[in-house]
Amino acid sequence: MAKTTTKSAKKPAAKAATKPAAKAATKPAAKASKASANSAPKAAAKSAAKTSAKQSAPKAKAKSAKAGKSGLTLSMLKPSVNNMSVRVFARAAGLDHSEIDAWGHTRTPEYMARNPAHLTPMIEDKGLPRGVLWESCAIMQYLANKHRLEKFYPKAPAKRAMVDSAMFYLIGTLYPYVARATYPALNFPQYAGEVGHSDAHPDRKSEAQKAAAAAIAEPLEVFHSFFRNGKPFIGGKNPSIADIRLAATLEFLAVIDYALPQWAKDYMAAIEKKLGKAYAEPAGDVRGYIAYVKSQAEA
Template identity: 80%
Template sequence: MAKTATKGTKKVTAKPAAKPAAKATAKATTAAKGAAKVAKPAAKAMAKAAPKAKPAKKAGVKLSMLRPSVNNMTVRVFTRAAGLDHSETDAWGLTRTPEFLARNPAHLTPMIEDKGLPRGVLWESCAIMQYLANKHGLDKFYPKAPAKRAMVDSAMFYLVGTLYPYVARATYPALGFPQYAGEVGHSDAHPDRKSEAQKAAAAAIAEPLEVFHSFFRDGKPFIGGANPSIADIRLAATLEFLAVIDYALPKWAKDYMAAIEKKLGNAYAEPAGDVRGYIAHVKSQAAA
């Protein structure tokens, strides 16, 4: 009788207790799942709404420059057109100071300071543009394809080796810039001799200038093709100086310079404005 009673008691008390507990657990589990389903969209919404943390801004390139110079204008245009983070320091009157010479014994501008450089600094406008274009992958301004890059390089080297010396000899006397040692303009030659040399240099500009039109552009809007390359920026800036001697640019050159300014917008117009302002000042002084 005891065994039977015990068994019965167990059956009667165990089953009713277990079912409510199981049901309660099941309900709790279902509720938890429902809450999780509600919580996931809410979490996603909060994640979207929360502002993303901006990465720390890297230090930009430090540029030392002279506003009236077209060599300096070249890099000033490029850094703006390329959207590079940079700061500018006017080095007028500072290039021969011990502090400047300690970093740049050539005392030349434009000069950039960048941690990635072996000596920390770099001068020469074409080298600066090449370096920055390579570092930041700016193929638009300096193509990676060997043949296209070679043409851009050739145009720049032809400019600095052939065209620019003529431009310098023709314009520096009027601009009040120092003449290069060994040049007639730098010597004690009679003013008539200096004037003759200046006129001869101006007359020589037409031939190399036409080479840029017929060979390097070859029917394209720019040397770089549809978009201005670093060679185009260097050429356009160089031609800005010719206004000081009222040089009669051919129509294609005028259109070419206007097209570059239109394409690059304020990136070109702002630095060009400094050069043009200086030229206007020089011409007004000469006329006074």
């Protein structure tokens, strides 16, 4: 029986900064929630933790998919959908692991000595060339390969290519739109070069945010018509790592009350039903943060 334990890193007073502009220019907003969640107000994080604790399912003792799997350590940020992806996957795959809340900790010398990109999620696992690995998609690919979890990441080259394509399309096309549309409402900073990061007039920033939200519909439909193509999930009968990454990403849209098409609502509900508590607990943390942010905006 796999067990998940959560540890909290000491939260120093200094807040984490956003990623360098050069990095952001290379991959605009694809990794944004990792760094930006670090930069959200500490008070919001505390309140989100309380809210999500009430809304989340009890900590799951995920069923182990294979016996004898070695444990690993996951450093994560609860309000982040990028982090949520790996948290869901680790539980759904039944991997023994411990979680460390890295809030306010990613810029410390100790963390950056292991992870100079200062990103989460980050895993520490024996056998990795540098001992650690970050990037949510890379982490899920690595763990699925290591533990031969073909249910989540098919071995057949053609099927695997479709899963990879869906994930890369998400981080390269859909997620930047989601970030630009939701980060202002989430109180996450945007990247250098973005209108939201500039000293532009608030009306200009609002227009850019609305344009990003309007642009979401097209890539979202691509997931429905092309990658799913009549199947319950991108992975077929069972959710793949691409499905986990997509469902987690769509969770952020609740903060702007985005009108998801019915198929997307049904799709997300089907994934949560299929994965059960493995999905519900990490999703509860994200939803708790969103509920807190919306309550503050209405106050």
